[in-house]
Amino acid sequence: MRYKGELDGIVLGVLQAGPAHGYELVKRVKSLSDGVLSVGEAKLYPCLHKLEEQGLVSAEWIPQDGKPARKVYALTAKGSGALSEKRTAWEQFAAGIVAVLGAKESNRG
Amino acid sequence: MVEDYLQKLSETLTAQCGKEKSKTILAEVRDHLDQAIEELVGRGLSRQEAEKTAVSRFGDAAAVCRWYADQHRRPSVWRASRWPLVASAATTVLWHFQNDIFPSYFLAKFGALIVINTMLALTAVLCYRSKRFTAGPITLSALGLFLLLVGSFCLFSVPIFGEYGYGVIARSSVDSEIERARQMLARSERNLQTFGQGQKVFASKTEPKEGVGQFHDSRGYLTPIYFQTLDPRVHVYIDNKEVNGIVPTYKDARDFWIDQPSRVSTATGKSEIFYIAEATDEAADSRRLIRELPNAASLPLATKLPAFAGTAKWEAIFLLGFGLIADVTGGILRMLVETVQRRRNRGPLTS
Numbered sequence: 418m419r420y421k422g423e424l425d426g427i428v429l430g431v432l433q434a435g436p437a438h439g440y441e442l443v444k445r446v447k448s449l450s451d452g453v454l455s456v457g458e459a460k461l462y463p464c465l466h467k468l469e470e471q472g473l474v475s476a477e478w479i480p481q482d483g484k485p486a487r488k489v490y491a492l493t494a495k496g497s498g499a500l501s502e503k504r505t506a507w508e509q510f511a512a513g514i515v516a517v518l519g520a521k522e523s524n525r526g
Numbered sequence: 527m528v529e530d531y532l533q534k535l536s537e538t539l540t541a542q543c544g545k546e547k548s549k550t551i552l553a554e555v556r557d558h559l560d561q562a563i564e565e566l567v568g569r570g571l572s573r574q575e576a577e578k579t580a581v582s583r584f585g586d587a588a589a590v591c592r593w594y595a596d597q598h599r600r601p602s603v604w605r606a607s608r609w610p611l612v613a614s615a616a617t618t619v620l621w622h623f624q625n626d627i628f629p630s631y632f633l634a635k636f637g638a639l640i641v642i643n644t645m646l647a648l649t650a651v652l653c654y655r656s657k658r659f660t661a662g663p664i665t666l667s668a669l670g671l672f673l674l675l676v677g678s679f680c681l682f683s684v685p686i687f688g689e690y691g692y693g694v695i696a697r698s699s700v701d702s703e704i705e706r707a708r709q710m711l712a713r714s715e716r717n718l719q720t721f722g723q724g725q726k727v728f729a730s731k732t733e734p735k736e737g738v739g740q741f742h743d744s745r746g747y748l749t750p751i752y753f754q755t756l757d758p759r760v761h762v763y764i765d766n767k768e769v770n771g772i773v774p775t776y777k778d779a780r781d782f783w784i785d786q787p788s789r790v791s792t793a794t795g796k797s798e799i800f801y802i803a804e805a806t807d808e809a810a811d812s813r814r815l816i817r818e819l820p821n822a823a824s825l826p827l828a829t830k831l832p833a834f835a836g837t838a839k840w841e842a843i844f845l846l847g848f849g850l851i852a853d854v855t856g857g858i859l860r861m862l863v864e865t866v867q868r869r870r871n872r873g874p875l876t877s
Contacts, residue, residue, distance in 0.1 A: 439554060440561040459585030463593040488554050522564060 424464050424502040425473075427456065429496055430476060438493035439465065465490055473499050527577045528559050531587055538591040553592070559584060563707055649852035654859045664849030668842040675838035676831070684822035685833030692833035697823055704819050711812035718809065 431437070432447045439461055446456045469476045473496035478486040492500070532552055539548035559580050566576035567611070584590075685696045688702065695703055822830075 437555070440558045457585060458558065458583060459590040460593055462551065462558075462590075466551075466594075485553060485557065487557050488550075 424460060425468060428464055429473060429492060431501040432490060432492040433500065436489050437482050438489050497522060527583055531581045532556060534587040535590060539594065649849055650855040650859065654856040660853055661850060664853060665846060667849060668846040671845050672838045672842035675841055676834050679834035685830050687818060692836060694834060696835045700819050704816060707812045707815035711809055714809035714812060
C-alpha cells in the first residue's frame with residue numbers, strides 16, 4: 418500500500434479551516450503541525466494551480482487597500498470529497514505502518 | 527534582488543505557460559515574497575537580508591519553472607494534440623484511399639466530412655479544457671500528419687501527373703487510371719480528327735455558365751472556338767447572333783452566351799462545348815499518363831518524394847487551418863463560460 422499526493426492532501430486539509438492565500442497556507446501548515454511539516458514554498462503554487470484546475474479549490478483575486486490584489490483559495494465541495502478520500506487513504510496507510518512498527522516491537526519484546 | 531528573481535522567473539514562465547498565465551503566477555509570487563519580507567523585517571532583519579532570505583526560502587527560479595512544466599503544461603499539451611492528430615490522419619487516409627475502401631465516392635466524402643467536423647469539435651473541447659490556446663501542439667500535429675502522409679504515400683501510392691501538377695493515387699488504382707487515360711486519349715484524338723476534317727464538333731466540361739458571359743480563355747490562348755450544337759434544344763449566340771454552324775475567331779467572339787433549356791443533360795455530351803486547345807492538352811496528358819503510370823511504382827524515391835510532399839503539404843495546411851479555428855473557438859468558449867461563471871458565483875469569500 419502506498420500513500421499518494423501528500424502535498425495535495427495537506428493543502429486541502431489546511432483549507433478546511435477556511436480560505437487562505439499562499440503565504441498564509443505555508444504558515445498554517447507549520448502551526449497546525451507544530452512545526453513538524455513545512456511546505457516547499459515554490460512547490461505550493463503549482464500544486465494550488467493544479468488543484469484549481471481540477472476544481473478541488475476555487476480562487477479569487479481580492480483587492481487590497483493601496484496594494485495589488487491578492488489571490489485567495491478556498492475548498493470546494495469537490496475538494497471536500499477528495500479530502501475525505503485522502504483522509505481515509507491516510508488512515509489506512511498509517512494504521513498499516515503502526516501495525517508493522519508495533520509488530521516489530523512485540524517481536525523484540 | 528526580488529526584482530532580479532522575478533525577472534528570471536518571468537522569462538522562463540512566459541516561454542512555458544504563456545504571457546497571461548505567467549503574469550498571474552508572478553503577481554502571486556510577488557505577493558508571497560512581499561509578505562515574507564515584511565514579516566522578516568518585523569523580526570529585525572535589514573531589508574536586504576530579508577529579501578535574500580525570502581528569495582532563498584522560496585526556492586530556485588529554475589526549479590519553480592520545472593514544477594510548472596511537470597505539473598501544469600505537458601499533460602495539457604498532449605491531451606490537446608493527440609486526438610486531432612489521430613482524427614485527421616484517419617480522415618486523410620479515408621480521403622486518399624477512398625476508392626479502395628468505399629464503393630461510393632459520396633459515402634467516402636460524407637464520412638470524411640463527419641470525421642473532420644468531429645475533429646474540429648473535439649479540438650475545440652480539448653482547447654477549452656486545457657484552459658489556453660494550443661497553437662503549438664496543433665502545429666506539431668500538422669507536422670506529424672505531414673510526415674505520416676508522406677510515409678503512407680511511399681508505401682501505398684504512386685505519383686500521377688495531372689492538370690495541376692503532380693498528385694497521388696493508390697497503387698491499386700494504377701490499372702484503372704491507365705484505362706481511363708486510354709479512353710480520354712481516344713476521345714481527344716477523335717475530336718481532333720473531326721476538327722481536322724473541317725467539321726465543327728466539340729464538347730467538354732468547360733461549358734461556360736448559362737447566360738450572358740464575356741468570353742475569355744482562362745489560359746490566355748487566343749485560339750478560335752468552334753461550336754456545333756448537336757442538341758437541337760441548345761442555341762449558341764455570339765454578339766447577339768445565333769452561331770450554329772459558323773467558325774468564329776477569338777476576335778469575332780467577344781461576347782457569347784448559350785441558351786439552353788434547364789433539362790438538357792450535359793452528361794450526353796451533346797450540349798457541351800469543347801476548345802481545340804484543350805483537346806490537344808488532353809491528348810498530351812493522356813499519352814503521358816499511359817507512358818508514365820506503368821513504371822510509377824518503381825521510380826526512385828528522390829523523384830517520388832517531391833510529389834508526395836506536395837500533396838501532403840496541403841493536407842497539413844488544411845489541418846493547421848482547422849486546428850487554429852478550433853483553437854480560437856475553444857478560447858472564446860472558455861472566455862464566455864468563465865464570464866458567466868464569474869457573474870453567477872462571485873467566489874467563496876464574497877458569497
